[in-house]
Amino acid sequence: MAMNPADATIDADELLALRLRALAHPARLAILRALAQTERCQCGQIVRGLTLAQSTVSQHLKVLKEAGLITGTIEGPRSCYCLDRETVAMLADELLPLLDLLAAAPAQGSGADNPDPRADALV
Amino acid sequence: MAMNPADATIDADELLALRLRALAHPARLAILRALAQTERCQCGQIVRGLTLAQSTVSQHLKVLKEAGLITGTIEGPRSCYCLDRETVAMLADELLPLLDLLAAAPAQGSGADNPDPRADALV
DNA sequence: ATCGTTTATCGTCGATAGACGATGATTTCA
DNA sequence: TGAAATCATCGTCTATCGACGATAAACGAT
Numbered sequence: 573m574a575m576n577p578a579d580a581t582i583d584a585d586e587l588l589a590l591r592l593r594a595l596a597h598p599a600r601l602a603i604l605r606a607l608a609q610t611e612r613c614q615c616g617q618i619v620r621g622l623t624l625a626q627s628t629v630s631q632h633l634k635v636l637k638e639a640g641l642i643t644g645t646i647e648g649p650r651s652c653y654c655l656d657r658e659t660v661a662m663l664a665d666e667l668l669p670l671l672d673l674l675a676a677a678p679a680q681g682s683g684a685d686n687p688d689p690r691a692d693a694l695v
Numbered sequence: 696m697a698m699n700p701a702d703a704t705i706d707a708d709e710l711l712a713l714r715l716r717a718l719a720h721p722a723r724l725a726i727l728r729a730l731a732q733t734e735r736c737q738c739g740q741i742v743r744g745l746t747l748a749q750s751t752v753s754q755h756l757k758v759l760k761e762a763g764l765i766t767g768t769i770e771g772p773r774s775c776y777c778l779d780r781e782t783v784a785m786l787a788d789e790l791l792p793l794l795d796l797l798a799a800a801p802a803q804g805s806g807a808d809n810p811d812p813r814a815d816a817l818v
Numbered sequence: 819a820t821c822g823t824t825t826a827t828c829g830t831c832g833a834t835a836g837a838c839g840a841t842g843a844t845t846t847c848a
Numbered sequence: 849t850g851a852a853a854t855c856a857t858c859g860t861c862t863a864t865c866g867a868c869g870a871t872a873a874a875c876g877a878t
Contacts, residue, residue, distance in 0.1 A: 585725070597836085616853090631835095664791075675783045722866095773823085
């Protein structure tokens with residue numbers, strides 16, 4: 573999955589950001605939810621379900637596909653899109669620990685009163 | 696949290712997309728991780744930890760603040776930023792069911808061979 | 819009162835996102 | 849073979865992002 577050359581020099585955070593960015597649009601959220609229900613979905617069905625032009629929907633599908641969240645196969649004159657549930661699960665596995673880390677109390681020793689917390693841990 | 700007037704006409708997906716978009720940048724991920732460690736962090740520490748101009752970091756902080764993910768308070772000549780762990784937790788609570796839904800097998804009855812799946816469930 | 823420090827904001831620039839219509843490619847059906 | 853349907857891609861337009869330097873604002877220290 574995701575073997576196009578542009579990914580060669582992508583670090584983990586860039587890939588995560590790419591996928592989050594793919595999620596970060598109401599139309600794409602709607603598309604993903606629709607795919608979650610029907611498993612296989614033709615482009616036209618998605619277009620009819622949204623109030624967007626066909627070309628716009630096609631571009632959203634392309635973004636989702638480039639992020640690896642969906643797969644698209646051509647079937648005759650139409651295209652069949654499917655969720656890539658494996659990639660979604662991988663994203664979840666990456667995202668949940670991160671959100672846990674962010675929501676949890678900070679590690680001991682770097683309390684609020686520390687006048688000199690190391691900021692070098694950033695990069 | 697997030698009471699600025701622009702939010703008045705925002706639906707749930709737009710708010711979710713706004714927050715995902717705030718997450719979807721490597722620099723902002725790094726900032727959030729740093730804040731997770733130290734709880735209270737001055738802007739200057741974050742700037743020194745990244746290889747970005749101070750003004751750029753300030754803009755990233757603004758994006759995170761507008762998404763409600765962090766809070767910023769002025770303390771004398773400097774600013775103290777904190778994670779809004781409550782909002783992060785709320786985001787996680789919204790995101791996890793969504794990712795579960797996307798990663799899980801589709802609901803029965805809308806199988807692959809159904810020639811006429813309803814697509815109206817989209818909007 | 820002035821200077822230095824720290825941070826936010828402004829203005830600018832190039833790049834990208836998001837929308838659309840038009841066009842093209844491909845396949846099915848008559 | 850020709851016509852219709854379906855979808856991807858192209859070109860265009862506007863708006864926003866992401867980066868920077870320069871500047872302004874706020875405060876502490878001298």
